[in-house]
Amino acid sequence: MAPHDFGAPAPLRLLLCGSAAGTMPDRPFEPAGGQPLAVVDRRGHEDVGALALAAARCDAAVVVVDTDRSVDDALRRMLQVVRLAGLHNVFLAVDGESSPDLREDLTHIARTLDLFAPASIESARDLWSTLGDELSGASAIGPAADAPFRLLVSDAPSPQAVSGIVIAGTVRIADRIASVETGRASQIAAMDVDGEDRAQAAAGETVTLRLEAPVGTAAGDVLAAAGDRPETCDQFAADLLWIGPEPLLPGRAYRIEIGTRQVPGSVTRIKHRIAGDDAPPVAAGTLRVGDRGRVNLSLAQPVAFEPFARDRALGTFTVVDTASGHAMGVGTIDFALRRAANIHRQAVDVTKAARAAAKAQRPALLWFTGLSGAGKSTIANLVEKRLFALGHHTYLLDGDNVRHGLNRDLGFTAADRVENIRRVAETAKLMVDAGLITLASFISPFRAERQLARDLLTEGEFVEVFVDAPLGVVEARDPKGLYAQARAGRIPNFTGIDSPYEPPAAPELHLETHRRSADELADEVVAYLDRAGFLDAGAD
Secondary structure, eight states, X not given: OOOOOTTSOOOEEEEEXXXXXXXXXXXXXXXXXXXXXEEEEEEOSSXXXXXXXXXXXXXXXXXXXXXXXXXXXXXXXXXXXXXXXXXXXXXEEEESOOOHHHHHHHHHHHHHHTOEEEEEESSHHHHHHHHHHHTTTXXXXXXXXXXXOEEEEEEEEXXXXXXXXXXXXXXXXXXXXXXXXXXXXXXXXXXXXXXXXXXXXXXTOEEEEEESSOOOOOTTOEEEETTBOOEEEEEEEEEEEEOOSSOBOTTOOEEEEXXXXXXXXXXXXXXXXXXXXXXXXXXXSOBOTTOEEEEEEEEEEEEEEOOTTTOTTTTEEEEEOTTTOOEEEEEEEEEEXXXXXXXXXXXXXXXXXXXXXXXXXXXXXXXXXXXXXXXXXXXXXXXXXXXXXTXXXXXXXXXXXHTTTTTTTOOSSHHHHHHHHHHHHHHHHHHHHTTOEEEEEOOOOOHHHHHHHHHHSOTTOEEEEEEEOOHHHHHHHOTTSHHHHHHTTSSOSOBTTTBOOOOOSSOSEEEETTTSOHHHHHHHHHHHHHHTTTTOTTOO
16 A cells, blocks of 8 residues: 555545456556545455455455356355445446346345446456546545554564554554553654655554564554553454354354454354344354354453454454364454453462472373274273372263263254363363363364364363274174164264264374274373373473
């Protein structure tokens, strides 16, 4: 984006996107109507999270479509995301002469999403001329020039240098700014904008700030005016557009991206599905592709945010699948959900390290996963007996036993399986904090839930043990007669039959019970713990 002339009107910021966006220039221009325009971002279909963030920083969008391209799911998703990000001035343009069928499809989707009707363009000049007429009376919808300064940090090249994009307000040399995450403040000594030394920068510009003193910030953090900082929180009420091929399951672990911050999190509750702008809400236990819903969002740690109505960039988030890295949903934050004011985290004097040292061991969580009948409980039980005989302090959490008490209210639907593992993971975390070597034996069929358990612990404390046997072998064993009942249709949602099992991609231990005995495999687990230092009385 060209340097902003602070004595002139701020340019209307455009997002240029679509399959043919690359054919259009991104140089600033000024139409006949007098409203200066500038292309500040260019996006394709692929990165939905980046598209949402870019749209939240712009005032209008131009979606340019190839004449030989149909209205496919990727285009629909792009348009839905752009609209969700708060853009009302959204223009559809066809690069060339469109066919009657394409024009009919584009006209229909434009009417459905309340977009500007598609116009055919033969050249960039034609596009800008058309936009100049349409946008002659448009006004910016982003933060005003006098809004508090906000910067998304992309890099910290040195302790006293920070790079990123200004998403709100202006910043000048000698301003006092602060890191929202660390709380540390400093004064700006100099700034660089696109390779030029400048005295000030505006929203939409990428800058490198040189500070008088370090503020301890890192990529993903937010810098703000020292006297006016955004809030931080880890619980939100939000609107969510679900675009993933698999249904949304409350409690499932995802990666949540807000601004440039990425943290583990989950949707804890679906309040209702939004059937339409004028339609009443509909009760829903899940969201499927294309659904919008009102949800509660929970993050593993607080992040800087602002309600979407105040700052679209810090009020927009993306839900990403932890395994594939694909965007599953895009949403907007309405407000923070506060815990009761009288609930605070209690400081304790006896630490996890002290409890572990008293037990002469390092705490760990051994997570045994595999199909029913693979041998998880048998091996976990043998491992605990060996550790106990060696004088170690342990506890075994078994799937069947937990469902008799803690999780007796849960069934075996996908949503209940997610909640089952979430509760077990939180319980296991407390036991690891107590200094115990904890063993958990659960089918835990979904990678996302096993990743949730791993993310709850300190790095190195989670040991995934894949207890593996082919489906034919475990069916032949069938010690509880469950497979036979599932095949007969008497047990629905049974893992391996009509519900999937996602094997670990890189477990710490891979035990094949159809090749070796349970005693041999239990010895292998104990040997691993010894090599890794969990059984060493002198371990840190």
